Amino acid sequence: MNSKTHSTLSPITVTSPLLPDLGEFTELLQDIWQRKWLTNNGHYHKQLETALAEYLGVPYISLFTNGTLPLITALQALNLTQGEVITTPYSFVATTHALIWNGLTPVFADVDPVWGNLDPAAVEAAITDRTVAIMPVHVYGNPCDTEALQRIADKHGLKIIYDAAHAFGVKQNGRSILEAGDMSTLSFHATKVYNTVEGGALVCQTAEMKQHIDQLRNFGFTGETEVEAAGINSKMDEIRAAYGLLNLQQVDSAIATRERVAKTYRNALAGIPGIRCLQDIPGVQHNYAYFPIYVDAATYGRTRDELYFHLKEHGILARRYFYPVIPDFAAYANSLSARAAHIPNARALANSVICLPMHHELNRGNAMKILSIISIQ
Ligand code: T4K
Numbered sequence: 001m002n003s004k005t006h007s008t009l010s011p012i013t014v015t016s017p018l019l020p021d022l023g024e025f026t027e028l029l030q031d032i033w034q035r036k037w038l039t040n041n042g043h044y045h046k047q048l049e050t051a052l053a054e055y056l057g058v059p060y061i062s063l064f065t066n067g068t069l070p071l072i073t074a075l076q077a078l079n080l081t082q083g084e085v086i087t088t089p090y091s092f093v094a095t096t097h098a099l100i101w102n103g104l105t106p107v108f109a110d111v112d113p114v115w116g117n118l119d120p121a122a123v124e125a126a127i128t129d130r131t132v133a134i135m136p137v138h139v140y141g142n143p144c145d146t147e148a149l150q151r152i153a154d155k156h157g158l159k160i161i162y163d164a165a166h167a168f169g170v171k172q173n174g175r176s177i178l179e180a181g182d183m184s185t186l187s188f189h190a191t192k193v194y195n196t197v198e199g200g201a202l203v204c205q206t207a208e209m210k211q212h213i214d215q216l217r218n219f220g221f222t223g224e225t226e227v228e229a230a231g232i233n234s235k236m237d238e239i240r241a242a243y244g245l246l247n248l249q250q251v252d253s254a255i256a257t258r259e260r261v262a263k264t265y266r267n268a269l270a271g272i273p274g275i276r277c278l279q280d281i282p283g284v285q286h287n288y289a290y291f292p293i294y295v296d297a298a299t300y301g302r303t304r305d306e307l308y309f310h311l312k313e314h315g316i317l318a319r320r321y322f323y324p325v326i327p328d329f330a331a332y333a334n335s336l337s338a339r340a341a342h343i344p345n346a347r348a349l350a351n352s353v354i355c356l357p358m359h360h361e362l363n364r365g366n367a368m369k370i371l372s373i374i375s376i377q
Pocket of ligand 1: 013014015016017066067068069091092094095137163165166187188189190191199200317319321
């Protein structure tokens with residue numbers, strides 16, 4: 001690529017937030033101003049919970065201020081505050097942090113070598129008499145082997161909390177994958193397929209559990225003067241709920257654009273030796289949250305990091321999600337289960353992955369620019 005072409009490229013970020021129409025948002029803000037009810041289960045909060053339950057096809061959902069607090073609260077709601085939880089080393093740090101904040105010991109099991117989701121056989125091998133739960137992640141929104149994980153959980157009497165931060169709207173055989181396990185959490189961070197600026201949610205299976213979760217996210221209050229558990233404040237406010245209602249109207253169109261970008265990427269990458277990407281899974285309705293590629297340096301002729309920085313030099317701000325693996329962060333350095341030999345697949349993925357830009361504003365032209373940089377060795 002010559003320097004002239006290089007300079008014509010403006011920076012392309014890994015993602016770009018889905019924004020509601022400013023005029024429509026202003027109207028809702030005016031309404032909130034009139035109501036003078038800003039948070040704590042307000043008008044727009046109730047509307048968004050109802051709308052999301054319907055859109056996602058789940059029985060009960062509770063809104064949160066981000067995607068980390070529902071992870072922490074799910075463990076509290078299930079009384080999981082001591083013992084070991086088997087989890088994935090190949091995720092965003094929030095997954096493991098939630099265990100630490102509950103006094104639980106993370107035990108890292110390896111992932112499958114293609115999708116990066118927890119390998120059920122590795123999970124079963126990691127079970128001890130201290131294991132209380134499994135916390136898998138639907139990495140990039142691709143469903144875990146939920147049936148195999150449930151069989152293991154049932155056999156050993158374990159709870160499963162799915163970190164479904166990436167899996168907004170994903171369905172398998174017509175059913176929401178948020179129905180799997182005991183609970184699932186979502187992130188509505190600005191970088192996600194669907195966002196409320198910051199935000200998140202916890203999906204559960206019964207009205208009683210939703211009531212308990214709703215109390216926990218409001219300091220544990222069960223009545224005006226009663227507190228039955230040491231809850232926290234993680235309530236979504238009216239402004240973000242209104243923003244979220246507007247974004248819900250356009251999320252399908254955003255996902256459709258992402259799907260077109262994924263097709264463009266896949267078609268072109270098929271012709272580049274040494275670059276692997278993921279394909280759609282039959283029976284799964286994907287959300288195209290991320291577009292990971294995996295670099296085989298020997299075949300491609302450049303290492304992952306060389307390609308990553310090469311893209312950066314050309315204004316393509318891709319990300320290495322999820323590098324390094326969580327046990328390699330200093331915070332987890334003392335975890336015995338983090339030894340390298342236990343997680344070879346996670347390490348191989350973390351050392352070869354680049355997530356290419358993927359969002360609703362990325363047109364075919366941008367995608368082709370990115371592909372041309374990758375294809376020139
Ligand atoms: N579980 C999993 C599996 C997760 O992936 C996450 C979060 C969580 C739990 C926790 O959910 P939250 O508590 O965050 O709701 C980002 C996000 O901060 C994080 O939400 C996400 N996962 C993670 C995978 O990625 P960073 O540090 O890479 O994001 P940041 O802020 O550098 O943004 C990346 C790019 O996005 C920027 O270079 C440009 C673009 N961007 C970003 C923001 C914030 C925008 O264009 N506009 C923006 O407002 O972590």
